[in-house]
Amino acid sequence: MNNCVIEDIQGRADSRRIAIDKVGIKDILHPVRVQDKCGGEQHTVARFDMTVNLPHDFKGTHMSRFVEILNSHDREISIASFPIMLQEMLQRLEAESGYIDMRFPYFVEKAAPVSGVRSLLDYQVSFIGEIDAQGCRTKVKIVVPVTSLCPCSKEISERGAHNQRSHVTVTIATREFIWLEELIALVESEASSPIYGLLKRPDEKYVTEYAYDHPKFVEDMVRDVAARLEAEPRITAYIVESENFESIHNHSAYALIERVK
Template sequence: MNAPHKPAPLEDVQSSRDVRNIAINKVGIKSLRHPVKVADRADGVQHTVAGFDMYVYLPEHYKGTHMSRFVQLLNSHEQAISVASFEQMAREMVGKLEAESGYIEMRFPFFMNKTAPVSGVQSLMDYDVSLIGEIRQGVFTQTIKVVVAATSLCPCSKKISEYGAHNQRSHVTITAQVNDRVWLEELIRVAEEEASCEVYGILKRPDEKYVTEQAYDNPKFVEDFIRDVAARLNGDPRIDRYVVEVENFESIHNHSAYALIEHDKRTA
């Protein structure tokens, strides 16, 4: 009987030499959705679906990178992904891809259970969150981004009106580069606590009265709001650099009010 035919090894085209002598800063996969478990402070873990961007640096002498290894990396991480474990994941990626630098961004909805201020009824609030990890020359940097809905009430409207004041829903975006563990919930609470009032998934009539009056008693311009958030971040030694954005979706104008503060505490 003839021995079974052994197929010839397939050529690794990606690792072949490229003659154009041009390096690529980022190459990889973008917008890959993958089920993940995310560590949270209250309940331990949340099951969600995240969108991933994963890139590495490609030297000028390589023709391509091995795209399948990015997906293999995600499939190997069945444990809960957290701010604390994201560095390990990024370092595994550059190791598998034999790269000197790499970038991972993970975007996902994050949920917190909130309790209404008077009735005590509980409801879930969702937040858009991103974890970003980057390795350059062996140094890892980590960035957390949260987008938080809140209420703001106009001080000018309150001052000049005989009764009432206009308010609006606001989006607060905090993008923080951290040097130590910072829970997602902590950044979310900074934005909510510095608003004129928080927003909730469910409010009963007594709760609605409470939040309306709380906002009225705590008016803030967009400038006040963003400065109060920035002051909180300035006082947190775990945060090296941040960008805060506040957008008020005006209720009496057909435009938004907007403010941005960017600060690197290491160069201050």
């Protein structure tokens, strides 16, 4: 039997005296369970980025420990468990700061506005956690697809108006729990029209005419959503972005508002 000690090269000292701000693993897949307002919990698969800082005198970090931390939580991972995971990272990797980004698709069942036919629509969600000497901070980020109809096109055209699919991205920090469904409903209520997974002909007529009656510039979209976020007492800070994938241009229209309340 070979009893020789295997050297830990990553544990060697480094002479370049250059600290690394973030080092770790990116894009690792792991099954998770997320709280669902209607069904209790939703099973999905998330992609994780997990990093820590590395002092100037350390050659490398221990990449396997990130995976060990992730697996030690099995599937019980949520925005509430992030502070625990971040503390574990600092302790096990002897770091001063850490970062976790967990991204996953979240599905909501929606009823079409006229026929009532039900279908699932997916939303891209991120839970983000950071920790350093100032403490632990967590954020929720969600991308909500909606329809936007151009007010200018409606005003100058005799027949119709150009419309497009838009992505409204909301990132929030909160003092109390907020359901993902609440954020989705907030954003969709300020769009020209919500988007649905399945529509019958009467539904298609309804959403087309509804959008025509509720035109929004990209600037209108971010201002109206920001006003709703500003009025929500559970939210302490927010970023709202809107990207309109223009149907008459080969570029997008974009706007962003960021506030700390």
